Amino acid sequence: MWHCLCLLISTQLKNTTMATTKTPAxxxxxxxxxxxxxxxxxxKDIYWAEKHLAKALPKxxxxxxxxxxxxxxxxxxxxxxxxxxxxxxxxxxxxxxxxAVKCEAMAGLLxxxxxxxxxxEKGSITRxxxxxxxxxKIEHYEIASYGTLxxxxxxxxxxxAAELLDSTLQEEKNADSLLTKIAESGxxxxxxxxxx
Ligand SMILES: [Fe+2]
Ligand SMILES: [Fe+2]
Numbered sequence: 001m002w003h004c005l006c007l008l009i010s011t012q013l014k015n016t017t018m019a020t021t022k023t024p025a026x027x028x029x030x031x032x033x034x035x036x037x038x039x040x041x042x043x044k045d046i047y048w049a050e051k052h053l054a055k056a057l058p059k060x061x062x063x064x065x066x067x068x069x070x071x072x073x074x075x076x077x078x079x080x081x082x083x084x085x086x087x088x089x090x091x092x093x094x095x096x097x098x099x100a101v102k103c104e105a106m107a108g109l110l111x112x113x114x115x116x117x118x119x120x121e122k123g124s125i126t127r128x129x130x131x132x133x134x135x136x137k138i139e140h141y142e143i144a145s146y147g148t149l150x151x152x153x154x155x156x157x158x159x160x161a162a163e164l165l166d167s168t169l170q171e172e173k174n175a176d177s178l179l180t181k182i183a184e185s186g187x188x189x190x191x192x193x194x195x196x
Contacts, residue, residue, distance in 0.1 A: 032156065035152065035155065035156060036156055038152065039149065039152040039153065039156060039158075040094075040096055041101070042145065042148065042149055042152070043087065043090065043091065043096075043149060044099050044100060044101040045101055045103045045145070046087065046103065046142070046145045046146070046149065047084070047087045047088075047091075047098060047099070047100045047101075048100035048101055048102055048103045048106070049103040049105070049106035049141075049142070049145070050080060050083045050084045050087060051084055051100055052103075052106060052107070052110060053080050053106065053110070053138065054077065054080045054081050054084060056110050056113065056114075057073055057074075057076065057077040057080060058074075058077060059114075059117075060073055060113060060117070060131055060134075060135065061073035061074050061077065063117045063122075063127065063131060064127075064128055064131055065123050065124060065125060065127055065128045066125070066128050066182075068182050068185070069128050069131065069132065069182055072175075072178050072179065072182060073131075073135065076175045079171050079175065083168045083171070086164045086165075086167065086168055087164075087168075089160075089164055090153075090158075090160075090161040090164045090165060093158065093160040093161045093164070094158055094161055105141055106138070106141065109134070109137055109138050109141060110138075112134055112137070113131070113134035113135070113138070116130035116131065116133070116134050117130070117131070129183070132179050132182060132183045135179055136176060136179050136180070139172055139175050139176040139179065140176065142168075142172040143169065143172045143173060143176065146165050146166075146168050146169035146172060147169060149165045150162050150165040150166050150169055153165055
């Protein structure tokens, strides 16, 4: 997917170069500056998302029924706090101030998580199935965001930022796989037989 994004960006740069009266060097500068702006905006968005996720995860862990799920969420909370720190390092590596701008997508995903907890019975396996569903939607959003950010950082020549973003991307993927394993190891099966 990230390879496609790279191809798209380089094709766009080439097409714009051919269609304009600006010199190729001028066009590249304009395009890179727009891309740079997009990169920084996306960085601010995920910075807000991670900070708010770090606040929401303890509540989600507390609501979980199974020890396995609670431990997985608690472990990912520690990783999430580190994701915030890594983003601050990424901002610093490109000489930008770390600023959080509200991420509407994460705000919506967290609201959905709260609703699932409110609508399911405390101590039920069904609640765990719902928490896994909400948590995986969050992880998928993070995976998409970090994948794009890592590609943009590489295209813009921000090697240090690209490496920091890739480290977080791998942890998001691992968190997602672990949630799938927990769901497959019985929570979704048990919730089928649970009384409503
Ligand atoms: Fe994260
Ligand atoms: Fe995550």
